Amino acid sequence: MPLGDFLFGKPLASGEDDEQKIGPLSGIPIFGLDALGSAAYGPEAALTILIPLGAVGLAYLVPITIAIILLLAIVCFSYLQTIPAYPNGGGSYTVASQNLGEFTGLVAGAALMIDYVLTVAVGISAGVGALVSAVPSWQPLTLVLCLLALVFMTIVNLRGVRDTGAVFLLPTYAFIVCMLVALAVGVFKVLSGSVAPVVAPPHLHAPAEAAGLWVLLKAFSSGCTAMTGVEAVSNGAMAFREPRARTAQTTLVTIIALLIVMLLGIAVLCRAYGIGATVPGSSHYQSVLSQIFGAVMGRGWLYRVCIASVVLVLILQANTAFSGFPRLCRAIAWEGYLPRAFANRGRRLVYTHGIVVLALLSTLLLIIFGGITDRLIPLFAIGAFLAFTFSQAGMVAHWKREGGRHARNSMLVNATGAAVTAATVVVIILAKFTEGAWVTLILIPGLVAVMRSVHTHYECIEREIASGDPISTAGLSAPLVVLPIYGWNRITAKALRYALSISRDVVAVHVTNEEGDTPQVAPDWQKMVASPARGAGVAEPKLVVLKSPYRFVITPIVDFVLRTEKENPERQVIVLIPNMIERHWYHRLLHNQRGELLTALLLVKGDRRISVLNVPWYLDS
Numbered sequence: 370m371p372l373g374d375f376l377f378g379k380p381l382a383s384g385e386d387d388e389q390k391i392g393p394l395s396g397i398p399i400f401g402l403d404a405l406g407s408a409a410y411g412p413e414a415a416l417t418i419l420i421p422l423g424a425v426g427l428a429y430l431v432p433i434t435i436a437i438i439l440l441l442a443i444v445c446f447s448y449l450q451t452i453p454a455y456p457n458g459g460g461s462y463t464v465a466s467q468n469l470g471e472f473t474g475l476v477a478g479a480a481l482m483i484d485y486v487l488t489v490a491v492g493i494s495a496g497v498g499a500l501v502s503a504v505p506s507w508q509p510l511t512l513v514l515c516l517l518a519l520v521f522m523t524i525v526n527l528r529g530v531r532d533t534g535a536v537f538l539l540p541t542y543a544f545i546v547c548m549l550v551a552l553a554v555g556v557f558k559v560l561s562g563s564v565a566p567v568v569a570p571p572h573l574h575a576p577a578e579a580a581g582l583w584v585l586l587k588a589f590s591s592g593c594t595a596m597t598g599v600e601a602v603s604n605g606a607m608a609f610r611e612p613r614a615r616t617a618q619t620t621l622v623t624i625i626a627l628l629i630v631m632l633l634g635i636a637v638l639c640r641a642y643g644i645g646a647t648v649p650g651s652s653h654y655q656s657v658l659s660q661i662f663g664a665v666m667g668r669g670w671l672y673r674v675c676i677a678s679v680v681l682v683l684i685l686q687a688n689t690a691f692s693g694f695p696r697l698c699r700a701i702a703w704e705g706y707l708p709r710a711f712a713n714r715g716r717r718l719v720y721t722h723g724i725v726v727l728a729l730l731s732t733l734l735l736i737i738f739g740g741i742t743d744r745l746i747p748l749f750a751i752g753a754f755l756a757f758t759f760s761q762a763g764m765v766a767h768w769k770r771e772g773g774r775h776a777r778n779s780m781l782v783n784a785t786g787a788a789v790t791a792a793t794v795v796v797i798i799l800a801k802f803t804e805g806a807w808v809t810l811i812l813i814p815g816l817v818a819v820m821r822s823v824h825t826h827y828e829c830i831e832r833e834i835a836s837g838d839p840i841s842t843a844g845l846s847a848p849l850v851v852l853p854i855y856g857w858n859r860i861t862a863k864a865l866r867y868a869l870s871i872s873r874d875v876v877a878v879h880v881t882n883e884e885g886d887t888p889q890v891a892p893d894w895q896k897m898v899a900s901p902a903r904g905a906g907v908a909e910p911k912l913v914v915l916k917s918p919y920r921f922v923i924t925p926i927v928d929f930v931l932r933t934e935k936e937n938p939e940r941q942v943i944v945l946i947p948n949m950i951e952r953h954w955y956h957r958l959l960h961n962q963r964g965e966l967l968t969a970l971l972l973v974k975g976d977r978r979i980s981v982l983n984v985p986w987y988l989d990s
Contacts, residue, residue: 403598411595695723
């Protein structure tokens with residue numbers, strides 16, 4: 370089996386697209402892992418801000434979580450309106466660009482692209498963080514483990530949607546069962562009065578003090594990272610089987626319901642057990658979920674099973690971005706704002722270029738921040754909430770334009786969602802600006818500028834090559850053909866035959882590097898070319914020998930072609946380059962690649978009247 374088929378699966382035909390459609394059972398692992406997995410680091414991010422308040426900080430976690438849940442419910446209802454309105458994919462870019470204009474759509478698209486890259490980096494780093502909290506001796510390997518997980522995620526997603534869902538199905542539902550069981554047992558112990566609080570970290574023994582509004586807002590903004598990934602179902606609606614809108618809505622509601630239960634359960638148990646956040650990257654780091662599982666179930670095999678499920682889901686959580694980012698890039702590229710290669714599907718009917726670019730950007734981010742989740746959190750959530758805001762505002766304009774029986778109610782739902790998420794964006798920016806959020810605020814307009822420049826480039830090309838005139842054959846003349854040769858052989862003979870078939874003016878060019886080289890070429894040329902086998906009426910090609918005292922080969926040929934072009938201002942000059950094609954890629958290492966270099970230099974330095982043709986010779990041995 371070829372290596373490509375083993376790693377990525379056999380190529381799929383375009384007609385097999387319907388077979389790749391999914392239902393809610395597979396939709397939760399593919400599009401819901403980001404939202405579900407964020408339950409592991411959203412509350413922890415909020416707790417990190419509340420640590421200086423001592424034990425009182427834990428009391429604020431529950432109301433902050435309730436506020437996040439209310440916001441989550443509003444956004445959920447808003448996207449339930451978006452999915453049937455845009456069943457082919459109602460991501461922020463599509464909705465905003467169609468209803469609020471090009472610029473707003475690009476801002477939404479840029480924000481969401483940045484959010485997807487951060488989703489991969491944060492998800493994988495959080496998963497590895499959970500792993501090293503259970504196995505502290507692996508702490509020095511944090512970055513290496515992150516990069517290995519990213520490679521695995523990339524390969525799995527390149528295999529296609531159905532394969533991805535099959536791989537993630539068991540870990541996802543194992544995580545859901547572990548979380549629900551642990552939370553249910555913990556809540557039961559709390560209600561039954563049998564809770565013995567775990568020993569709180571030293572910083573939680575600090576004197577209690579009242580929390581200021583600013584601290585609460587910062588904790589709220591950090592906790593809002595638990596809402597990332599909510600848009601994924603709407604953005605990837607086209608991946609669901611018919612009835613598409615209904616299937617996508619069912620998947621979204623299930624994901625949000627599970628996330629609400631997890632967030633509320635974690636907040637209640639943190640308060641009841643006195644669980645606080647520790648410092649990521651430190652020798653005593655232990656994630657909040659690790660503390661909850663340990664407090665509820667002890668440190669036996671059940672704890673290890675639960676931690677394993679958390680590690681797997683947090684790492685696999687990046688799949689939501691791997692599903693959404695390529696589709697978003699495809700939509701933007703379709704409108705000409707990204708390279709058009711992003712709109713092409715690969716061997717497994719996925720948008721390969723988007724997957725690869727996402728992997729590369731995430732790799733860079735993990736390396737820069739050392740794979741530590743806490744360092745990435747300040748950059749997070751801004752892009753997601755900007756996307757929420759523009760999407761919901763776009764839906765308000767959509768319902769106003771479309772009208773209909775339920776348009777007023779739908780407008781109210783989406784307007785509420787837009788207002789709430791816009792206010793949240795302001796809070797997040799103010800709370801996280803000095804901690805790194807300013808980076809996102811610079812990246813978004815920078816990315817918008819890049820996308821507009823790409824669009825401008827494509828528009829300029831279309832204007833330049835557009836033509837409505839019929840083809841004209843007036844003033845046509847045979848081209849002047851230049852044929853670089855190394856010596857007389859079968860490759861040269863084939864190229865020369867082709868040259869003589871398109872023009873009577875053929876000039877073979879040979880570069881001599883050492884004395885005594887030319888006499889070996891000229892006699893062969895005279896004997897072979899002057900042969901009667903050339904045929905009557907076929908012009909005799911010329912041989913030009915260029916001396917190169919400094920042993921250059923490519924430069925003398927380029928200079929000769931440019932000089933020939935200048936001396937023949939009315940004619941087209943074709944440079945015919947013979948190329949050997951090896952059967953195995955590693956054989957190319959045994960030969961120089963002068964043909965490729967000569968082609969590149971001629972296209973860069975030459976005028977518009979120079980064309981380059983390659984004549985291949987396929988080696989059998």
